[in-house]
Amino acid sequence: MPEETPFKIAVPDDALSLLQRKLADTRLPDEVEGAGWDYGTPLSDIKRLVDRWRGGYDWHAHERELNQHLPMFTRDIEVDGFGVLNMHYVHKKSKVAGAVPVLFVHGWPGSFIEVSKILPLLTAGGAGHPSFHVVAPSLPGFGWSEAAHKPGFRGTHYAELFNKLMLSLGYSEYVTQGGDWGHVITRILASQYGPKHVKASHTNMPICSTDIFGTFRNNPLRFAKYLLTPYTPREREGMARSRMFQKTGMGYFAQQSTRPQTLGYNLGDSPVGLLAWIYEKIGPGTDNYPWTDDEVLTWISIYWFSRAGPSASTRIYYELSKSEEVFRTPRTSVPVGISFFPKEVFHAPRELLRAELNVVFESEHDAGGHFAAYEKPEALVDDLRRMFGRGGPAAGVVPGHSGF
Amino acid sequence: MSSEQSFQIAVPDDALELLKRKLTDARFPDEVDEADWDFGAPLADIKRLINRWKDGYDWRTHESEFNKLPMFTRDIDVEGFGTLNVHYVHQKSVVEGAIPLLFVHGWPGSFIEVTKILPLLTAGGLDHPSFHVVAPSLPGYAWSSTVLKRGFRGKQYAELFNKLMISLGYNEYVTQGGDWGYYITRTLAAHHGPRNVKASHTNLPHASAPTFWASPVQYIKHLVLPYTALERQELAHHQEFVTRGRGYYLEQSTRPQTIGYSLSDSPIGMLAWIYEKLVAWSDSYPWTDDEVLTWVSIYWFSRAGPAASVRIYYEIGGSGETWDMPRPTVPFGASYFPKEFGSTPRTFMRGECNVVFESEHTSGGHFAAFENPQGLADDLRKMFGKNGPAAGVVSGRDGF
Numbered sequence: 145m146p147e148e149t150p151f152k153i154a155v156p157d158d159a160l161s162l163l164q165r166k167l168a169d170t171r172l173p174d175e176v177e178g179a180g181w182d183y184g185t186p187l188s189d190i191k192r193l194v195d196r197w198r199g200g201y202d203w204h205a206h207e208r209e210l211n212q213h214l215p216m217f218t219r220d221i222e223v224d225g226f227g228v229l230n231m232h233y234v235h236k237k238s239k240v241a242g243a244v245p246v247l248f249v250h251g252w253p254g255s256f257i258e259v260s261k262i263l264p265l266l267t268a269g270g271a272g273h274p275s276f277h278v279v280a281p282s283l284p285g286f287g288w289s290e291a292a293h294k295p296g297f298r299g300t301h302y303a304e305l306f307n308k309l310m311l312s313l314g315y316s317e318y319v320t321q322g323g324d325w326g327h328v329i330t331r332i333l334a335s336q337y338g339p340k341h342v343k344a345s346h347t348n349m350p351i352c353s354t355d356i357f358g359t360f361r362n363n364p365l366r367f368a369k370y371l372l373t374p375y376t377p378r379e380r381e382g383m384a385r386s387r388m389f390q391k392t393g394m395g396y397f398a399q400q401s402t403r404p405q406t407l408g409y410n411l412g413d414s415p416v417g418l419l420a421w422i423y424e425k426i427g428p429g430t431d432n433y434p435w436t437d438d439e440v441l442t443w444i445s446i447y448w449f450s451r452a453g454p455s456a457s458t459r460i461y462y463e464l465s466k467s468e469e470v471f472r473t474p475r476t477s478v479p480v481g482i483s484f485f486p487k488e489v490f491h492a493p494r495e496l497l498r499a500e501l502n503v504v505f506e507s508e509h510d511a512g513g514h515f516a517a518y519e520k521p522e523a524l525v526d527d528l529r530r531m532f533g534r535g536g537p538a539a540g541v542v543p544g545h546s547g548f
Numbered sequence: 549m550s551s552e553q554s555f556q557i558a559v560p561d562d563a564l565e566l567l568k569r570k571l572t573d574a575r576f577p578d579e580v581d582e583a584d585w586d587f588g589a590p591l592a593d594i595k596r597l598i599n600r601w602k603d604g605y606d607w608r609t610h611e612s613e614f615n616k617l618p619m620f621t622r623d624i625d626v627e628g629f630g631t632l633n634v635h636y637v638h639q640k641s642v643v644e645g646a647i648p649l650l651f652v653h654g655w656p657g658s659f660i661e662v663t664k665i666l667p668l669l670t671a672g673g674l675d676h677p678s679f680h681v682v683a684p685s686l687p688g689y690a691w692s693s694t695v696l697k698r699g700f701r702g703k704q705y706a707e708l709f710n711k712l713m714i715s716l717g718y719n720e721y722v723t724q725g726g727d728w729g730y731y732i733t734r735t736l737a738a739h740h741g742p743r744n745v746k747a748s749h750t751n752l753p754h755a756s757a758p759t760f761w762a763s764p765v766q767y768i769k770h771l772v773l774p775y776t777a778l779e780r781q782e783l784a785h786h787q788e789f790v791t792r793g794r795g796y797y798l799e800q801s802t803r804p805q806t807i808g809y810s811l812s813d814s815p816i817g818m819l820a821w822i823y824e825k826l827v828a829w830s831d832s833y834p835w836t837d838d839e840v841l842t843w844v845s846i847y848w849f850s851r852a853g854p855a856a857s858v859r860i861y862y863e864i865g866g867s868g869e870t871w872d873m874p875r876p877t878v879p880f881g882a883s884y885f886p887k888e889f890g891s892t893p894r895t896f897m898r899g900e901c902n903v904v905f906e907s908e909h910t911s912g913g914h915f916a917a918f919e920n921p922q923g924l925a926d927d928l929r930k931m932f933g934k935n936g937p938a939a940g941v942v943s944g945r946d947g948f
Contacts, residue, residue, distance in 0.1 A: 417810025
């Protein structure tokens with residue numbers, strides 16, 4: 145058994161007092177009449193959330209809950225050219241010894257908390273469905289993972305980092321699940337370490353590479369099929385949603401991918417600024433998920449109290465945009481499963497995805513948004529069980545770890 | 549419209565105390581090694597500025613300096629938007645026949661941008677014209693009230709400032725503007741020229757490529773003649789802006805409220821947001837810490853708060869609204885400063901506006917009036933002076 149260093153979140157008292165002092169001195173802006181969500185996060189929501197954060201919201205209770213329900217650890221991992229990074233991760237093994245090892249990678253503005261609902265479902269043993277051993281790290285600069293200290297931390301470094309993590313835990317062959325940055329990173333992982341280590345990948349965020357010509361060259365017949373197949377109504381709706389998001393919702397992306405440090409002074413110093421910045425995405429980004437105020441505040445608190453501070457979390461946009469890896473996601477022959485959730489903001493045409501990737505599993509849902517693992521845990525786990533279960537298209541991809 | 553009220557800035561003590569508390573509790577981010585300016589404003593700069601702002605920088609001194617300027621407020625009605633209270637600087641020249649000039653600032657500037665050229669423009673002289681200068685604060689900036697109804701766009705700014713000039717007895721006047729000031733003065737010229745606006749000058753000469761139908765001569769020249777070395781340099785500078793410097797624009801034009809929370813609540817956040825542009829957009833201007841802090845304090849202590857100032861991006865050209873650059877007929881002057889990221893090749897402005905005056909400088913950037921006041925003042929003197937291309941445009945007020 146590989147040795148692990150257990151970790152418990154323990155935010156110091158002075159950090160909590162500082163937060164309270166800042167909240168007490170919050171200076172709110174005005175707002176245009178009838179703004180709704182048009183201009184950004186609504187003032188009435190922010191007022192209510194700040195009031196709750198100041199009085200009523202109990203961070204210690206949520207910290208206890210996270211510590212209780214999520215088995216967390218830290219581990220030093222060396223990345224070529226970047227030295228040692230101390231990584232924070234959740235690791236839960238199933239009682240089923242032959243469970244499928246799965247690496248779950250979160251994105252922004254998510255965190256390791258996104259694994260919390262699917263964790264008990266994935267690790268549960270069962271006669272009819274496969275079981276999983278789950279590893280869910282915090283990206284460098286998120287949660288309690290150390291941030292990279294030098295510029296140039298690219299996709300290949302994330303891949304190296306997470307592959308080493310899995311290997312160090314005794315999982316030399318594994319599968320991956322990811323949305324948002326998790327999708328980009330697991331794709332790079334698959335292209336770099338598959339099929340030797342990464343045997344299959346699943347995603348809930350279907351994006352295509354912008355390297356359309358490359359896709360054509362790689363799979364001309366499939367590409368031709370894409371050109372000839374009319375879009376389904378669902379696809380059209382999804383693409384319309386994407387276009388709207390590109391037009392009105394990419395301000396954060398433009399800022400984070402060009403001047404993350406400048407933004408970082410705001411996010412690190414102003415709790416209400418950080419709250420508004422993140423809530424703008426998690427509020428409307430779901431499919432009417434009934435966020436409680438305390439849930440929202442916990443999501444934001446993880447950023448506020450994070451080891452590296454909120455600013456560090458935005459650098460991934462800068463690095464992976466500069467390297468273009470976020471746009472030109474690599475092709476991979478590793479079997480891929482895709483779950484389509486209707487309110488996801490990034491959509492790509494089905495046929496193009498099939499031309500680009502080795503798609504072996506697809507699942508269309510009638511409800512759910514960007515944060516699928518958190519909004520629709522049963523649906524997502526069901527998809528993974530079907531993909532990897534007996535008779536599934538990726539059954540037994542990990543030798544000796546069929547899930548049973 | 550009501551009468552003019554003399555105005556003095558008087559930031560309340562509790563506002564200063566709140567700022568001090570926030571500065572004391574400032575929480576700084578980390579920074580990657582050797583980041584320099586690549587990721588945004590450098591940590592060392594921001595730390596130094598915050599420490600100065602907390603201890604050493606004296607707002608009251610600068611406030612008193614501003615209060616020596618002739619400042620006023622005035623109520624002005626704008627159709628559909630009710631009454632706005634406009635804060636402005638108004639300095640008359642000793643020369644009675646001086647040319648009335650409306651100076652319009654932009655973001656992240658303010659009325660402070662007029663302070664260096666004010667004495668130059670209003671000075672009498674035998675060999676150069678003199679000006680009466682009016683420099684308002686845009687709604688939502690400094691001590692002008694803000695608009696809380698959506699849809700306040702070019703036409704409304706034009707109406708507001710045209711009414712301001714007329715209320716001051718300047719039925720005919722000329723304009724000078726950069727940044728938003730350029731867009732606003734161009735709209736003013738289109739809607740209220742040549743009746744009220746007789747000529748316009750800009751230090752952000754930005755236009756679209758000439759089309760054959762609209763400006764055949766410029767179209768052909770653009771097609772046939774190569775760009776000059778300076779134009780190529782400007783284009784490269786512009787490209788840099790487009791690829792790496794537009795994050796603020798995309799955020800402010802789509803989600804001004806969201807960024808507004810940070811700008812209102814965090815002095816270090818707001819400082820960094822503005823400071824990045826003060827340095828990036830100027831031509832190695834040797835900003836002193838106190839200069840930066842004064843520019844930023846105007847936003848921090850502004851009447852409507854910093855969030856109000858970025859709404860203009862949303863309302864005009866943001867979130868799908870049409871970006872209308874009207875074509876005025878009145879004489880236009882264009883000054884090209886080498887580090888102005890918005891300058892376009894000469895044929896562009898010539899194709900869209902009635903350009904009668906052009907000048908090229910070897911130093912200066914986006915904040916021309918502040919960085920190179922003599923250069924800008926000289927241009928205005930040449931444009932409007934005896935035998936200048938816009939001499940005597942304002943009846944009975946030739947500047948002498």
